[in-house]
Amino acid sequence: MVEVSNANPLINTYLKYKWIFLSFVVSTLLMIAKFIAYYATYSSAILTDALESIINVVASAFAFYAIYLASQPKDLNHPYGHGKIEFFSAGLEGVLIVLASVFIVFHATESLIHPTLFKDLKIGLSIISLGTVINYILGYFIEIEGVVKKSPTLIADGKHLKLDAVSGLILVAAVILVYLTNIVWIDGVASIIFAVFMAWNGIKIIRKSIGGLMDETNEEVLEKVVDILKSNQKNDWIDMHNLRIQEYGADIHIDAHLTLPRYWNLEKVHDVVHEFEDIIGESFNSAVEIFIHTDPCLPECCHYCKIENCPIRQVPKTVDIDWNKVNLSLNQKHFLENV
Template identity: 25%
Template sequence: MDKQGAALLSVFSNTTLILFKLIAGVVMGSVSVISEAIHSGIDLLASIIAYFSIRQAKKPADSDHPFGHGKFENVSGAFEAILIFLAATLIIYEAIKKIIHKGEIESIEAGIGVMLISAIVNLFISSKLFKIAKKTDSVALEADAMHLFTDVFTSFGVFLGLIVIKFTHIYILDPIIAIIVALMIIKASVELTQKALCDLVDKSLPQEEVKVIEDIIKKYSQVTSYHKLRTRKSGDRREIDVHIRMENSTTLIDAHNLCNMIEDEIKNALPNSYITIHIEPEDEK
């Protein structure tokens, strides 16, 4: 399954779960179950955004976007994080209203069943999305998978809370659980924002990847030194440029062949890398 197929799978699963959660939450009068429906609603919107951003990011470079469209995925991740934060705020607001006005919950069994099914489904879908996101190095798909994985914990938390309410009849636990769910969502939102913004502001590749690049360059004896190594991420694309110095006697053909070997080795170690190598004579200052 490719990135687009995974995003569509997420859209389908979220749509189904929203309907079940919303119906159960309204019938029960449970703010924690309704908050989970809102959470899934935001996940659905995030999945749709991820799907279209992945389609956009796949477009080849053009005159307006000479470096490609990869950062559409990063923009998508940042926007999804904002949506998650807004959903959490809404959940907290509704939970506080429920605490103030109180009220009982009916048909708890329906909520228990829906939450358990939701946790199981989201565990399966998020695991699949994480696997594909890692394989394709997709920020947008990883953000979508993280949303669903958060849903696993929140749905299971609501599931356990409803069981406790069923046997204790302590109904105030319902909005309290909803607030706990919201706080977990906010935590996920902050983490997603940090990850998405790192690439948008052209943060360097992780240190371990930079070291891989440096080790490859150093292994070639024809390279007397290197400098101005710059790296960044654009969606699933790694962009690398570096200046290397060679002996003054090196022919143009030999320099060209050496650069090709360095590029090929870096691409094998770090797939989807786009590399620019600037050659300088050894005695250049």
Template identity: 30%
Template sequence: MDEKTQVASLSVISNTFLTLAKVVIGLANGSVSILSEGIHSGIDLVASFIALFAVRESGKPADTRHAYGHGKIENVSGTIEAVLIFVAAIMIIFEAIQKVYNIIEGEGGHVGDLGLGMVIMGVSAIMNLIVSTRLMKVAKLTDSVALEADALHLRTDVYTSLGVFSGLLLIKLTGWAILDPIIALGVALMILKASFDLTKEAFSPLVDVSLPDEEREIIAEVLLVHADEFVEFHKLRTRKAGAERHVDLHLVVAKYTSVVDVHELCDMIEQEINEKLHGTHILIHAEPCSSRDTACPAEEGLASSCQGCEIRNPKQEP
């Protein structure tokens, strides 16, 4: 079992325990804020199973049906998780509004054993902080969208659990039961924010958004190191699928450069980009310099005979 699968399994185990504990205690003492946290953890449990499936499938090599690999499974997973979080938030808002109405009507205003509820909220915050920190660390190391989404879920749980803990403490001190659904509404708003952020993070690669500026700068730096060996490059395109990056570009070389020399140059560029951006698949289309190009070397040989050739901005993708 690789590290990604191990931490995804850890998330499943922790969410199973917390979901059961919160739902049981929430039902026992009638606290809608604890129940809302139980619903949130239940959604996180489903999301953890999805993340576990995604990291297993995305690690499979390319095959005849998926020639570009299975990386986008992680992005699909993250998008589904974002939708699940949104559904959980709507459910919590509905329950909280219903509880406020009942309290105003003089019904359902009692909250039971606050001490036990505070204990489970404290335990939840600590457990989720530990697991989410571990998930995020592995997500950054492996560039896993699925694990990052799961980590964001649990990090949100940390904040909401602390919020519910504080609210239960205030109810214990003041006796104001209406604070319980108000806190639940606050929890729901935080969950909605997490859903929006996660949707943006996971969905963008599904529509082939370009790599971020800092990564395109890295590609440009590698190309500029070899600037005296070619005339120019253009039509640079980049995209991402899960942890995999895909880059393609046109490389203009001196007209009489040998195929062997061009091949070795392309191999060197691809290798250096991959060393700086792991998991990058690069496709370089080499083309001869046109005699109509004033920067094109007039004599046979490598493009090193071309001094001061213009290198186009790598950020200007079509």
């Protein structure tokens, strides 16, 4: 087993704290401004944006706690660390988005049935426009940081802020139309349209977080590992199977079965396994924990063994095994009859 980390965990955690705290502060200020805009206008569309901002604040607060918990070291109760709290945090944010969209639909429907006279829409338009720009810029940089740091929490928060910015564009267009045409129902319809869009994105965030909690394979990470193995494959690595990858927030856990020559001594096996682990671990910029189970080669492996002048070879090499994500993930040696 080896654990590799090519990035200082304290620096990574500090950067996550910085971005999520900035998100919390900005979301709080924008929420206050949007409610002021609502009470100045009584626009259903502006109320929609204000309610969505409450979610931003709550989600950012919980995300801050999630990042704190995820940074805690492994212990007896959590031998794989606390990283999965980030998936839970992202899922909670998705749930809050869906709940807010349901409330928005009810409020917008009521405003269509019992329309309210608007006040000064210019104030609301100015505040929503400013909030749209700020949210998109902040969300863009937070999502990028989340991708770099492999943080589901930051990615979800960044997507949420960008979603809030898209909502702002829709609502700004609706407010402008109401201002120009005096057709009040446009306000409610725009709110409902955005609520549906919001719910759909919330469901996608929930779906991804559930996948992370259930150790669903991340195809991007799996393909990266397979590419690393194929480009660095040694003749001594006779066979490999049962490759499994789990994500714990930003941390990655990899285990696999590696077939090596059965006539090697334990020291030689130990050195090759460490070389194997280092090749994989050094290719990631986050903490990687690797467990390798070694199997001795069997006579059936001779068909695809690449070792030249093997002292125990029984039959010549006749086939090549393509190390792809399907072959490497199978829980069996790749004997000739399985090729």
